[in-house]
Amino acid sequence: LNLEKAHGTADSLSAVFRRCCVDQNAKHMYLQVALVHDRAGDADAVAKTYEAVCKHFKGSKKVWLARMDWHMRRSEAATARTVLERSMQSLPRRKHVPTMVKFGQLEYRHGSIERARTVLDGVLAYHPKRLDLWSIYIDMETRKGAGTLPEDVRRLFERVSTLKLSSKKMKYVFKRWLVWEQTNGTAATVAHVKARAREYVQLKTGGLDGPAVPATAGQGDGDDSGDDDSGDDSQPSRPQDDDDSESEEE
Numbered sequence: 001l002n003l004e005k006a007h008g009t010a011d012s013l014s015a016v017f018r019r020c021c022v023d024q025n026a027k028h029m030y031l032q033v034a035l036v037h038d039r040a041g042d043a044d045a046v047a048k049t050y051e052a053v054c055k056h057f058k059g060s061k062k063v064w065l066a067r068m069d070w071h072m073r074r075s076e077a078a079t080a081r082t083v084l085e086r087s088m089q090s091l092p093r094r095k096h097v098p099t100m101v102k103f104g105q106l107e108y109r110h111g112s113i114e115r116a117r118t119v120l121d122g123v124l125a126y127h128p129k130r131l132d133l134w135s136i137y138i139d140m141e142t143r144k145g146a147g148t149l150p151e152d153v154r155r156l157f158e159r160v161s162t163l164k165l166s167s168k169k170m171k172y173v174f175k176r177w178l179v180w181e182q183t184n185g186t187a188a189t190v191a192h193v194k195a196r197a198r199e200y201v202q203l204k205t206g207g208l209d210g211p212a213v214p215a216t217a218g219q220g221d222g223d224d225s226g227d228d229d230s231g232d233d234s235q236p237s238r239p240q241d242d243d244d245s246e247s248e249e250e
Contacts, residue, residue, distance in 0.1 A: 001016055001032065005036050005040050005042075017033050027053065027056075027063065030049060031063065034070070050070065053067075054083075059095075061098065061102075064087035077107070077110075077112065080111075097123055100119055101120065101133060103119060104136075105136070107119060120140075124137070131165060138156060153180065161196055161200070166239070167204060172236050172237070172239055174193065174196070176236055
């Protein structure tokens with residue numbers, strides 16, 4: 001495909017593409033030829049390819065997200081949002097949440113932080129107890145180069161800390177908040193997190209005092225299980241949500 005794009009004709013490229021679709025996964029080949037056009041700087045061909053693949057595989061979130069990603073990387077946020085709206089009309093309902101969350105992440109990376117927050121806030125308004133979604137939100141706000149302010153991150157942690165989640169999930173939240181404050185905050189903000197954690201424990205135990213988070217990061221008792229969202233050993237592992245079962249199917 002790359003050779004035909006560089007040295008052949010549109011007809012020869014099309015012929016190779018059709019043969020590839022017979023022997024290989026057709027959806028994958030559509031996405032590959034879109035990349036070939038993109039590397040060649042042929043924006044018109046990329047747009048036509050994404051239009052075709054979204055028509056043929058309209059139930060696949062992968063193709064819609066690839067198209068949104070392309071538009072966002074080209075600073076075409078308004079077009080990407082139109083594609084998102086179209087995808088919601090075509091995708092099965094079980095794929096709406098993961099698609100919208102992925103779009104929110106694209107907004108963080110290539111678009112507007114405020115629009116990204118609007119997208120994630122909209123999703124969480126309907127799924128307030130999905131810790132996996134809150135964890136993604138925190139990831140995007142705290143990632144290196146995100147452009148967010150410390151007070152914005154603190155407000156997010158404060159919001160999550162007021163949710164009515166299980167003790168295991170709240171332990172994860174407070175641990176993660178503490179780790180972040182120890183790196184980015186002050187002695188006062190670290191003390192505030194520990195105080196908030198003690199308040200939570202007292203409410204849960206009817207007034208019994210006791211620490212909900214370790215005195216220093218990384219000294220948890222190790223009874224949490226789940227995926228480590230950050231890939232950093234210093235971050236606590238996120239407990240699995242009861243309804244954290246969104247399909248990874250394309």
